[in-house]
Amino acid sequence: MNVSVVLFTSDLRVHDHPPLRAALGPGNETVPLFVRDPAVDRAGFAAPNRLAFLADCLAGLDSGLRERGGRLVVRSGDPVAEVCAVVRQTDADEVHMAAGCSAFALHREQRLRSALEADGRRLYVHDGVVTALPAGAVTPSGSDHFAVFTPYFRRWSGERLREPLAPPQEVRVPGGIRSEALPARAAVASVSEGLATGGEREGRQRLADWLGEYADGYEEGHDDLPGDATSRLSPYIHFGAVSAAEAVHRARSRGGAGAEAFVRQLCWRDFQYQLLAARPGAAARDYRTRADRWRRGKAAEADLLAWKQGRTGYPVVDAAMRQLAHEGWMPGRGRLLAASFLTKTLYIDWRAGARHFLDLLVDGDVANNQLNWQWVAGTGTDSRPNRVLNPVIQGKRYDPDGAYVRRWVPELAGLPGPSVHEPWRLAGPERARYDYPDPLVGLPEGLARFRRARGKDGP
Secondary structure, three states, X not given: OOEEXXXXXXXXXXXXXXXXXXXXXXOOXXXXXXXXXXXXXXXXXXXXXXXXXXXXXXXXXXXXXXXXXXXXXXXXXXXXXXXXXXXXXXXOOEEEEEOOOOHHHHHHHHHHHHHHHHOOOEEEEEOOOOOOOOOOOOOOOOOOOOOOHXXXXXXXXXXXXXXXXXXXXXXXXXXXXXXXXXXXXXXXOOXXXXXXXXXXXXXXXXXXXXXXXXXXXXXHHOOOOOOOOOXXXXXXXXXXXXXXXXXXXXXXXXXXXXXXXXXXXXXXXHHHHHHHHHOHHHHOOXXXXXXXXXXXXXXXXXXXXXXXHOOOOOHHHHXXXXXXXXXXXXXXXXXXXXXXXXXXXXXXXXHHHHHHHHHHOOOOOHHHHHHHHHHHHOOOOOXXXXXXXXXXXXXXXXXOOOHHHHHHOHHHOOOOHHHHHOHHXXXXXXXXXXXXXXXXXXXXXXXXXXXXXXXXXXX
16 A cells, blocks of 8 residues: 655645645545744744644644644654654655745755655645745746736636546545644743634635625725724735635636636736745845835834834724734735834834734745835835825725724723824824824824835935
C-alpha cells in the first residue's frame, strides 16, 4: 500500500484541495500534517489574533478529516525535519503541498525538496491552491510580473480558473503516527475581544450567506463604513479555510454587479501575490523608491503611538484603528484612511504601520499587508504615488451621518450628524465637554510637509 504525506500550510480545508486529492489515490494511505514552525514566532508573525484563528481553523480541518475517517497530525519544529521524520516512519513515497509566494515559503519548499530527493522521495507542489490563479500564470510582454493592476485584471479575467474539487469521501491515515494536541484558542493570550471564529465550516457558511443575501449591494456599499457591507471573508481566505478559486467560481455563478466587484477584489489579492513572488524583497524594501526621509525621533514616535491608540484627533481614522484593536480586522476603506494618514499626513515610514497591522490583523499576510501599505505610501504600484486622502472629506463621504465614528469613538457620541468628523470646530466650553484630543497636525500643514519631502513644493 502506498503512503503519501500532505503538508498543510495556508490551505486549511478539505473542500477544493488539490494536494489532498492528488495524494488520495486508490487504496492509498495519507498523513495530513501541519507543522507549527518556531521560525514563524522568531520572525514576529505569530500574532495572538492569528494564532487564535489558526487554532479554530486547525480544529475545523481535523473535524473535516475525521468525518471522512482521517485525522490531522500536528507537530512542532522545523517543517523539513518533521516531514522527513513522518516520511521515514511511514515509508511514504511522496509529499504534496500548496505553492507559496513569499521568500519564506519558497525557501521552505526548496529545503524540503532537497531533503526528500536525497532520500529518494518526491515533492509535488501544487499551484493555484492559496490563490485563485497561480502567481506566475500571466505575465506582460518583457517582464516577469504585472506592475499595474488594470492590465493584470484584464488578463486575469480572461484566464480559465481550474474547477473546484469536491472534498474527498474517505481519508485513510496509517496507524501509529504521533500527533501533538490541537492548539486551543482559549490558550492564546491578548486576543482581540471581537475576533471572529475561524474554521472551514464557518467560512463556507459566511460565503454562502453573503452571496445569497448581501452580494447585490456590494458594488455600491463596500466603502460604506457604517453599513459594513464587506464579506469579511478575508481571514478565511488568508488561512485557506475558504478556497479563493472556489469563491471566484461561486461569485461568478451568482452573477450581478456586486458579485463581479467582489471578484475584482479577489483578483487584487492575486495581483499582490504575483508581485511578491516576482519581487520578494518588496516585503521590506520600497518597490519603487521615492527617496523618502521619513520622520524619526520623539515627536514621530509620539505620533505613531497616538495613531496606534486611535487618538490622532481625526475621528474616522481613530474609529478605524479602534475597530482594528477590538476585532483584529477593519474594512478596506478604513485601512486606506489609516495608512494614508500615517504615511502622508504624519509622514511616518510605512513599515511602522505595516508592522502594527501585522501585530493585530487576523488576515495579515506579507503579500497583501506589505504591498497594500506600499501602494498607499506611494512606494508601490499606485500610478498616483503622491495622492493624499483627506480624513475629513473621506469621513463625510463614507460615514455621512457619523454612525461609524460614534460606534467606535464613543466619547464623541453626543455630536450629531457629520459634525462628529470635526470636533475641533466646537466652541470652547462645548469642546471641553468631550474627552477627545485635538488633531496631531493640521491637514494643510501635514500636506505641505509631505509635498516638500517628495520634492513637489519649494522649501
